[in-house]
Amino acid sequence: MRSIPIGSAPVTVPLASVQDLMTDLGITDAQASDTLEQHLLDATEAVLAFIGRPILSQTWQDQVFVRHFPRTLSLLVAAYPVQKVLGIVRNGTALSQDEIDGLVIADETGEIFRPDAERPFWHPGRYEITYQAGYQLPATQDDGTALPGNIPRPIQLAVRRVAAAAYYAEGRDPSLKSESAQGIGSTSWVTPDPALGGLTPEAAGLVQRYQSPGTA
Template identity: 30%
Template sequence: MLTVVTPAASNLLTTVERARSLLGLGADVGTATALGRHIATASRVIADYCRRPFGVETLKQWGEGDVLNGIAFARTPVRSIASVSIGNADLGPDEYAIDTASGSLLRIGEHDVVLCWWTAPTIIYDAGYQLPTDSDAGDLPEPVERAAIILAGTYLAGAGRDPLLKSEDIDGVASASWYVPGAADQVLVPEVAQLLAPYRTFWP
């Protein structure tokens, strides 16, 4: 099981200034306001598509995992661990270790021997990325921020037009074709889906 103890302070995957710089947009207030709305929408769409938030959250995880090996963290990257407990007993920091390569928590015994957990622990930890601000780039993977900017720019460019219009040909006689989304079409920009592919999760 996984619950959020403290949600992320922000879920925005980029800022207006950073997006405007990449998209080559002007500094007028109207564009900035609209772009801010589209960034918020793009950030929500990407979080839903990847099945995870990206900002740093404090999480409580318990009651599941491979007790014979490492307990996989439901969210990564793990930034810090506040506590690890089994029943009412808290483990000391020398009794567990983070395996960064596998994204799991190992049980450590004497002489640094890796042990089985036998019982899944309760873990309270911080996980996620520092999201970019105008003064700090943070550590969000560049493809994720770029995907948010591309998607927000697409929303901005498509404002006022039929979102299902796929193509339009006006060459003597007007004709148009419309996009018919299927069940698997959650992000409509292929480049965005490609950028996000390594960051999609399917558990929990």
């Protein structure tokens, strides 16, 4: 299978809010927001790299080859969740809009099924599938209305956990996991794990289910 992005790639922005991170850290100083936003951006890039597949909304075109045997029950595209199938061309012939509208889409797995229960299998050939897939980022409409997006909460929480670990690591040896002072007590930190791409173990556990099968 070959997958080609159509149009510009989504701009990488923090996948969690500065306000939520400030709440996590117990910070009320608004002057810290710029530093925290950079931590969130760095954490976002680390989480996306760990997931290992595109998850932000974009238009794609996949080429899928269906063989005579074994028979194919579903066409599988590379990017998901699938928002909408825009077109399917088989051996140069496009499916009609009515056929496209009748497709059954398992959006969270990227599988596309025929609706015909008596003839559910896709015919052999080369398919070009154009579709929109991925999660929507928060946005603001022209009239000022805020759209929250639909980034899954585990992904947002993982970004916040990685950003928080980076914040606590400021000004200390990043390999230091704990310290103690006689008569005062001890303090420990959760540190990013290089084996997990710079994520903390908790963050990696939160987003593991979103990983590409070839990445896990």
